[in-house]
Amino acid sequence: MSDRVIVTGAGRGLGLTLARLLSARGDVVVGTVRDAARAPELAALDGVTVEVLDLSDSDAIPARVAGICERLGGVDLIINNAGINYAGVENGVSTLSVTDMDAEPMLGLFRVNVVAPLLVVRGALPWLRASSNPRVVNITSWLGSTGGYAANSSPNYGYRTTKAALNMASRAMAAELADDGITSVVVNPGWVQTDMGGGAKADLTPEQSASGIIAVASGLTSADTGRFLDWNGEERAY
Numbered sequence: 001m002s003d004r005v006i007v008t009g010a011g012r013g014l015g016l017t018l019a020r021l022l023s024a025r026g027d028v029v030v031g032t033v034r035d036a037a038r039a040p041e042l043a044a045l046d047g048v049t050v051e052v053l054d055l056s057d058s059d060a061i062p063a064r065v066a067g068i069c070e071r072l073g074g075v076d077l078i079i080n081n082a083g084i085n086y087a088g089v090e091n092g093v094s095t096l097s098v099t100d101m102d103a104e105p106m107l108g109l110f111r112v113n114v115v116a117p118l119l120v121v122r123g124a125l126p127w128l129r130a131s132s133n134p135r136v137v138n139i140t141s142w143l144g145s146t147g148g149y150a151a152n153s154s155p156n157y158g159y160r161t162t163k164a165a166l167n168m169a170s171r172a173m174a175a176e177l178a179d180d181g182i183t184s185v186v187v188n189p190g191w192v193q194t195d196m197g198g199g200a201k202a203d204l205t206p207e208q209s210a211s212g213i214i215a216v217a218s219g220l221t222s223a224d225t226g227r228f229l230d231w232n233g234e235e236r237a238y
C-alpha cells in the first residue's frame with residue numbers, strides 16, 4: 001500500500017533522493033523547499049508535489065503544514081529531513097568552539113534542527129491521528145549521540161547539541177503520541193555524499209542512505225517508537 005509522505009528539505013541532498021526513491025516506489029510525496037525556483041529536479045519528479053516551507057519561520061509552520069496535509073488528503077509518514085550545520089547559518093563558525101561561540105548562530109540552528117520538526121508534527125497531528133500507519137522519522141546524526149561521544153571529537157556545539165536535542169524531542173514525542181498510535185524515531189543517515197557531507201569523500205551515496213532510511217521507515221511498528229536507529233536499521237546509543 002502506498003504512503004502519503006512529507007519530506008522536508010527535499011530540494012537537494014538526501015531529501016531530494018528520499019523524494020525520488022519514495023515516488024519511484026509509488027508513494028504520494030510532498031517535498032518541501034524554501035525556494036521552489038531552486039528545486040527544478042524535485043519539481044520534475046513524477047508523483048511529487050513541491051510545497052514551500054521555510055523552517056526558520058517558526059510561527060508559520062503549523063498552519064502551512066496543516067494546509068499541505070489537507071491538499072495531500074492526509075499523511076502517513078513525515079520525514080523531518082531538513083537540517084543545517086554551522087555552515088548553514090550566518091556566522092555559523094562561531095558555533096564551533098566555546099572560546100568564540102555566539103548565541104545567535106547557535107539559536108538559529110536550534111530553530112531549524114529542533115523546534116521546526118516539532119512544529120511540523122504539530123501541524124500534521126490531526127492527519128497523523130487519522131492515518132492507519134502514522135510514522136515520524138526525524139533525521140538526526142551520530143554527532144548528536146551523547147553515549148557515543150569520542151573525547152577527541154570536534155566540539156561543534158551548534159550541530160551536536162541540536163541533534164542531541166532532536167533525539168530527546170523525538171523520544172519524548174514518541175512517549176506522548178504513543179496512545180495515538182504514532183511511531184516516532186530518530187535515524188542517523190550516516191556520512192552521506194551531499195553538500196553537508198562534503199561530497200565524494202563521504203562513505204555513502206545519497207541513494208544508499210535514502211534507500212536504507214526508506215526500508216527502516218517502511219518496517220516501523222509501534223514497538224519501535226522512541227528508538228535511535230542507523231540508516232541500515234542498526235541500533236544507535238542515545
Ligand SMILES: NC(=O)c1ccc[n+]([C@@H]2O[C@H](COP(=O)([O-])OP(=O)(O)OC[C@H]3O[C@@H](n4cnc5c(N)ncnc54)[C@H](OP(=O)(O)O)[C@@H]3O)[C@@H](O)[C@H]2O)c1
Pocket residue numbers: 008009010011012013014015033034035053054055056080081082083084085088112139140141142188189190191192193194195196197198202
Ligand atoms: N550528509 C551527511 O553526512 C549527514 C550526516 C549526518 C546527518 N545528516 C542530516 O541529514 C539531513 C539531510 O542533510 P543533507 O546532507 O542532505 O544536507 P544538505 O545537502 O545541506 O541539505 C540540507 C537541506 O535542508 C534544507 N534546509 C536548510 N535550512 C532550511 C530551512 N530554514 N527551511 C527549510 N529547509 C531548510 C536545505 O534547503 P535549501 O536548499 O533551501 O538550503 C536542503 O534541502 C540533515 O538533517 C542533516 O543534519 C547529514
